[in-house]
Amino acid sequence: MIRLFLRGKTRPRRLLTLKAAWLIFFFILCTPPLFAYIDPGTGSMLFSLFMGLAAVCYFFVRTLLIKIKFFFLGKKTAVSEPSRSFVIYNEGNQYWNVFKPVLNEFEKRGIAVSYLTSAKNDPFFNEMYTHVAGEYIGAGNSAFARLNLLEADIVLMTTPGLEVYQLKRSKNVKHYTHILHETGDATCYRLFGIDWFDSILLSGEYQKDDIHTLEEKRGLKQKELVVVGSPYLDVYNEKIKSGHRETNGVFTILVSPSWGNGSLLNVFGERLLDPLVKMPWRIIVRPHPQSKKSEQDMLVKLEERYRGAANLVWDYSAENLETLAKSDIMISDFSGIIFDYIFLFDKPVIYTNAFFNIEMYDASDLDHPPWRFEVVKTFGRELQESDLEKLPDIIRKAAEDARAAQARRTAKDTAWQFIGEAGGRTVDFLVAKQKELCNA
Numbered sequence: 001m002i003r004l005f006l007r008g009k010t011r012p013r014r015l016l017t018l019k020a021a022w023l024i025f026f027f028i029l030c031t032p033p034l035f036a037y038i039d040p041g042t043g044s045m046l047f048s049l050f051m052g053l054a055a056v057c058y059f060f061v062r063t064l065l066i067k068i069k070f071f072f073l074g075k076k077t078a079v080s081e082p083s084r085s086f087v088i089y090n091e092g093n094q095y096w097n098v099f100k101p102v103l104n105e106f107e108k109r110g111i112a113v114s115y116l117t118s119a120k121n122d123p124f125f126n127e128m129y130t131h132v133a134g135e136y137i138g139a140g141n142s143a144f145a146r147l148n149l150l151e152a153d154i155v156l157m158t159t160p161g162l163e164v165y166q167l168k169r170s171k172n173v174k175h176y177t178h179i180l181h182e183t184g185d186a187t188c189y190r191l192f193g194i195d196w197f198d199s200i201l202l203s204g205e206y207q208k209d210d211i212h213t214l215e216e217k218r219g220l221k222q223k224e225l226v227v228v229g230s231p232y233l234d235v236y237n238e239k240i241k242s243g244h245r246e247t248n249g250v251f252t253i254l255v256s257p258s259w260g261n262g263s264l265l266n267v268f269g270e271r272l273l274d275p276l277v278k279m280p281w282r283i284i285v286r287p288h289p290q291s292k293k294s295e296q297d298m299l300v301k302l303e304e305r306y307r308g309a310a311n312l313v314w315d316y317s318a319e320n321l322e323t324l325a326k327s328d329i330m331i332s333d334f335s336g337i338i339f340d341y342i343f344l345f346d347k348p349v350i351y352t353n354a355f356f357n358i359e360m361y362d363a364s365d366l367d368h369p370p371w372r373f374e375v376v377k378t379f380g381r382e383l384q385e386s387d388l389e390k391l392p393d394i395i396r397k398a399a400e401d402a403r404a405a406q407a408r409r410t411a412k413d414t415a416w417q418f419i420g421e422a423g424g425r426t427v428d429f430l431v432a433k434q435k436e437l438c439n440a
Helices: 002-006 018-030 040-073 093-109 141-147 207-218 231-242 270-277 289-294 296-305 321-326 337-345 371-379 385-400 404-415 422-439
Strands: 086-090 113-117 132-136 152-157 173-179 199-202 224-227 252-255 282-285 312-314 329-332 349-351
Touching: 086 093, 093 113, 093 132, 093 231, 093 422, 113 141, 152 422, 173 422, 199 207, 199 422, 207 224, 224 422, 231 321, 231 337, 231 422, 252 270, 252 321, 270 282, 270 296, 270 312, 270 385, 289 296, 321 337, 329 337, 329 385, 337 349, 337 371, 337 404, 349 371, 349 385, 371 404
Parallel strands: 086 113, 086 152, 113 132, 152 173, 173 199, 199 224, 252 282, 252 329, 282 312, 329 349
Antiparallel strands: none
């Protein structure tokens, strides 16, 4: 029902008037504490209600202070706050490499920018920027409360779901820009992930058509779609060029899944890992970062099962570059890391997409499969459930298949454009857009 409601041709309207919001607010204050389960939809509505009340209070107090200053300082004295033209929000350490080239470019050009992060140990705090002001704003609802009251010309983020749940548009932000944190389809976010952004920064031209298709089907205003390349792949590419990475000489398999019910470890689990640990190979299992938060029980069970396997290691490091470099072949599912692997290291992959529930994603509204699910067939070996018994043989054949190399290069040319230029192109767009907004 929520999905049908949000798919309407007009943007969802506020369900409560301001007077009704105040009545509910005071009713809640006067109600004795109850211990009950609150579902995510109700929680989101309550959060939106309180954020609306907080915004009313905030802007009322702010306006009052400005009027007081105006009264005492006189009409000829400016009393406005310092302008925050550019704000960048980072929801976690895993996205630092998306923003690093962008911040470096702002710094190089001497342009002031505010950087807000939900990562306490964000690598940003080790940088020596002069023109970038950084601040930790907490995570979860604490961060949303701050973001929903922002004042800026432009806000840039990788976080999807604007106007869907807790993350709302601030009335004092002129333009919201989303930048992709991988090179796969922009329609593989959870439903309505990018619908309410004003612009999307893409890694390849191919991503545009599907976004426009969703806009047309959902009756949305067309967003500005700009191809800038991939900032984080640019960072990785430079690191690879600057350092030589030694391997240990042992054939190494990287198991690197996504997360969720249809992911590799959830579906196959020990049936995948049992035959691998019996081989004289090194096995590196690198779960998705979200698995540590959402699938802890599954991981603990598997870690306990293979505690005595000397050739299997678990990798939870923040950056995956070293692990990608050490491996000879990857086994994955629908994770975007497949493309990082083939674009940066040109190595073979085995994948499974059979259990991907497309109904949870924007791509479910398309009349064709997402690009990533079609192109992976050209360079990867698909793993079926019936293949698990002969997995070692499948791995050997995939590792020796030289025919997939050209298909990997074609995919790279399609999805990773403007190699090495993403930081500059992103700032070019943001600066031009800010000037346009101020002159409007």
